[in-house]
Amino acid sequence: MLPLQIGSFTPKAPVVLAPMAGVTNRAFRAMCRSYGDELVYVNEMVMSHAVVYRNDKTLTMMQFGDDESPRSLQIYGSDPDMLGRAVHQVCDEGRVDHVDLNFGCPAAKVTRKGGGAAVPAKPKLLQQIVRRAVQAAEPYGVPVTAKFRMGLWDDLRTDITTGRICADEGIGWIALHARTVEQHYSGEARWEAIGALKEAVTDIPVLGNGDIWEASDAVAMMAQTDCDGVVIGRGCLGRPWLFGDLITVLNGGEAPAPRRLGEVAEAMRRHARLLTDHYAGFGGEEHAMRDFRKHCAWYLSGYPVGPDVRRTLAQVSSLAQLDDVLGAFDPDAEIVEGGERIKRGHTNGPIKVALPEGYLDDPDELAIPDDADVMALSGG
Ligand SMILES: Cc1cc2nc3c(=O)[nH]c(=O)nc-3n(C[C@H](O)[C@H](O)[C@H](O)COP(=O)(O)O)c2cc1C
Incomplete structure (x- = not known):
């Protein structure tokens, strides 16, 4: 290796x-x-x-x-x-x-x-x-x-x-x-x-x-x-x-047991605060909480949390509101069997690949792609 x-x-x-x-x-x-x-x-x-x-x-x-x-x-x-x-x-x-x-x-x-x-x-x-x-x-x-x-x-x-x-x-x-x-x-x-x-x-x-x-x-x-x-x-x-x-x-050890919901909630609180610091000069808490909504869904995938709570977190807009919702969780709740493997993030496809006209005609052609406007993409 x-x-x-x-x-x-x-x-x-x-x-x-x-x-x-x-x-x-x-x-x-x-x-x-x-x-x-x-x-x-x-x-x-x-x-x-x-x-x-x-x-x-x-x-x-x-x-x-x-x-x-x-x-x-x-x-x-x-x-x-x-x-x-x-x-x-x-x-x-x-x-x-x-x-x-x-x-x-x-x-x-x-x-x-x-x-x-x-x-x-x-x-x-x-x-x-x-x-x-x-x-x-x-x-x-x-x-x-x-x-x-x-x-x-x-x-x-x-x-x-x-x-x-x-x-x-x-x-x-x-x-x-x-x-x-x-x-x-x-x-x-x-x-x-x-x-x-x-x-x-x-x-x-x-x-x-x-x-x-x-x-x-x-x-x-x-x-x-x-x-x-x-x-x-x-x-x-x-x-x-x-x-x-x-x-x-x-390194040869055993994986720990899946985390209980209390530990997940603690991680969510910490992550939301770190994100608020990260965006301090760029929208602060409001921007951070918008961004954090997708993380809420990922943290809770596989845990027994009801649809109303999930809906609230999908629109969460402040750290205080997040703390309120997390405070009502059962800290001992466990993830469902196989919950770690629930697909998260991107899952879609296949797609039709878009290429410039005649792109594959000459692999040695050296036209430089124009990627000046390639902002805000999710990249890989
Ligand atoms: C939300 C999201 C954003 C991604 N953005 C990038 C990226 O900016 N650059 C990149 O090389 N790959 C990007 N990828 C692809 C991942 O780096 C990775 O190659 C892909 O998810 C497959 O690995 P996984 O099955 O472990 O997720 C992104 C994937 C996801 C889900």
Whole structure:
């Protein structure tokens, strides 16, 4: 197994929090870190244009905790020049210890212009983007990693070529979300593709991603695919303690029993306060509570909480109101059997993949996708 490393930092277990747009901000990562310190926790993605032009919202999105180490940021960009500038800027300003590149964004708005998950179908463009990012980060000793999907659809697989290009261009590790763009979030992740990528790319760590809901799934994925580590997305939505469980289980221990509702409520209170701090300069408590509504649904999935309470939390607008509702919970209530595996976050698909007219006619064509307006997307 190849070790994951960011400078002199080696995580306690080969586990990475998947970047999730609108979710993995400073507050969410602080929650996860409180249960499992010393892993790699990646910030939600930011757009290269928005970084370069210092968009206010993007600056809010790029916050890290004072005690956070390493500071990992995912940058999205399909224009090599813009991406290089963004990577240079965040490194030069000392904002990050690690940059992750997103080549898996399946949003039609993006792929229709040849950006995001469409880029791997143009290997030369992909190579230029990766090269510019690595060159920009290198003088600062900041490693660059990449995350991508299996391909556009089953007959257009790009994962192996993408992995090879990344390895040849100096990428630190690659992570495969084992679905095609067409699949979007449907069906089960196809872990066999992770095994095949690991066999094809032997010089840098290969991480597996997709459908790890409980710590035992990570053990199973690593055993089945021989991958060097795991990337955890939806499994930790409403379950930030999953990272503590992963450290325990991947180091040979037993996973603790599922949390009772009292512990869940305590986490919700803490998370809502951290989110309010996070948005202090950008809408404060009101904005934070709006954002927290989706987390309420995730925290409570599988717990015996009635529809009226859920409806109230779907419109919760203050910390005081949240505390009132949580105060009435039965702290001893347990999650239903299999509740940890209830799918959360995105579940939809398959989708029709949108591409520019004639996009696949010439894979060597080097038209630069225009992703200047790619804001507010949920990216992978
Ligand atoms: C709400 C949400 C937002 C996401 N945003 C991003 C993103 O910004 N960048 C990215 O590379 N992947 C993004 N993804 C994809 C995840 O990182 C991950 O690849 C995917 O959810 C599969 O892993 P999982 O089965 O563990 O969830 C997002 C997923 C969700 C559910």
